[in-house]
Amino acid sequence: MVAPSLAKVYMEVYGCSANVADAEVMLGLLKARGYEIVDNPKEADVNIVATCTVKTPTEHRMIHVISTLSKLEKP
Known part of the structure; x- marks a missing residue:
């Protein structure tokens, strides 16, 4: 692991606005712990x-999104 x-x-x-808010919290926590947030899944x-x-x-639709991202062979 990196x-x-x-x-x-x-x-x-x-999803709903609550899910978006939860995601913003997750991103803030990740950034605070040293992770770089990128806009392109190929860079991640x-x-x-x-x-x-x-x-x-x-x-x-989410199964399709996850399937597409999984083809990038990243966790």
Whole structure:
């Protein structure tokens, strides 16, 4: 695993405003601990998808997003 001071993190956020707020908190905590937040999943060492799956169409879309990101072969 890459040390936090060297690790780059990408996050995609989907869902309600509460989920967006939670993701902002997560990003703030990661940044405070030395992780660099990047805007491109190809630049990241770690990709995070923050979502909820209250509705079936959202669940299917999130499975597609996660599948696409997993092809980058990053945690």
